[in-house]
Amino acid sequence: MVTASDVEVKLKEKLDAADVTVIDTSGGCGASFDVAVVSDAFNGKMLIARHRLVHDALAELMPDIHALSIKRCWTKAQQAAATQQAAPAAAAAGTS
Amino acid sequence: MEKGELVEFPEQPAVYAVYNKDDQIQYIGLTRKINVTVSNHLRDVPESTAAVRYELLPDASRDALTGAWKAWMEEALSETGNIPPGNAPGETKWQSRSARPKADIKLTAGKAINVPIETLIDQVVKSNKVVAFVKGTRSQPQCGFSHKMMSILNDMRTDYEVVNVLDDFHNPGLRDAIKQYSQWPTIPQLYIGGEFVGGSDIVEQMLGSGELQLMLRGESK
Numbered sequence: 001m002v003t004a005s006d007v008e009v010k011l012k013e014k015l016d017a018a019d020v021t022v023i024d025t026s027g028g029c030g031a032s033f034d035v036a037v038v039s040d041a042f043n044g045k046m047l048i049a050r051h052r053l054v055h056d057a058l059a060e061l062m063p064d065i066h067a068l069s070i071k072r073c074w075t076k077a078q079q080a081a082a083t084q085q086a087a088p089a090a091a092a093a094g095t096s
Numbered sequence: 097m098e099k100g101e102l103v104e105f106p107e108q109p110a111v112y113a114v115y116n117k118d119d120q121i122q123y124i125g126l127t128r129k130i131n132v133t134v135s136n137h138l139r140d141v142p143e144s145t146a147a148v149r150y151e152l153l154p155d156a157s158r159d160a161l162t163g164a165w166k167a168w169m170e171e172a173l174s175e176t177g178n179i180p181p182g183n184a185p186g187e188t189k190w191q192s193r194s195a196r197p198k199a200d201i202k203l204t205a206g207k208a209i210n211v212p213i214e215t216l217i218d219q220v221v222k223s224n225k226v227v228a229f230v231k232g233t234r235s236q237p238q239c240g241f242s243h244k245m246m247s248i249l250n251d252m253r254t255d256y257e258v259v260n261v262l263d264d265f266h267n268p269g270l271r272d273a274i275k276q277y278s279q280w281p282t283i284p285q286l287y288i289g290g291e292f293v294g295g296s297d298i299v300e301q302m303l304g305s306g307e308l309q310l311m312l313r314g315e316s317k
Binding site: 062071 | 239240241279280281282292293294295296297298301302
């Protein structure tokens with residue numbers, strides 16, 4: 001059985017990922033995951049190439065995974081930009 | 097009979113005629129649900145849909161419906177001397193596309209043939225503009241991701257082909273062969289203009305960014 005932490009460890013190891021979120025959507029049987037990855041391995045790569053990197057990183061686990069939904073493949077710069085955009089909104093919410 | 101305003105139509109069978117803003121008849125149709133059909137026309141041919149005249153036929157039999165349609169058609173013929181442009185042979189803008197869904201592509205007739213499956217995949221991908229390899233069929237997807245991909249293509253009113261990887265009788269070995277072909281480990285897979293585009297996550301994100309729309313119109317790259 002594949003666990004969410006197996007997936008997370010693989011992605012961190014193979015993609016030198018700065019941030020990895022893995023959600024087990026299978027209800028516990030380890031067959032279905034949503035993943036979001038932040039890594040500089042994605043720098044300068046098209047979305048399809050980024051997904052290929054994620055597939056390659058998980059190649060050993062893929063035979064036991066039924067469904068893999070890649071929600072996000074960000075570079076560190078993209079994550080920083082997104083956090084910055086969200087920050088003013090969060091600050092505004094805090095004052096209300 | 098008064099021409100109806102384009103406001104609220106009842107959900108009932110009707111025979112109807114559509115007029116453009118110059119009051120010229122464009123199309124005579126027959127429908128089980130006049131409200132749905134009129135909104136489809138407004139979406140598909142807004143420039144020619146200015147007014148609709150209709151007659152509700154709530155409990156009419158199939159023969160009575162076609163009879164009413166013929167009577168309207170003859171009336172239009174005697175008035176204008178022509179059949180309405182939307183009813184011309186070969187005209188497709190006014191006909192509901194969802195009425196007859198396209199059949200899925202089958203790679204073989206179910207008999208053993210000597211052509212490698214990779215060659216058949218290549219042929220289908222190269223000779224059709226948009227092809228989706230999915231689990232299940234258009235009407236019965238057997239996987240949430242396949243369903244999502246086809247829903248996106250349907251919403252965009254894309255003319256696309258479907259190949260069912262689970263149909264091992266007509267498409268023997270396709271489920272694994274397609275993964276080798278694209279070097280992509282999951283299904284569904286979308287191809288546009290002979291090129292592999294991605295799986296359902298990618299298609300969804302490309303829809304969000306507008307890239308998919310450009311690609312389907314052949315404007316990308």
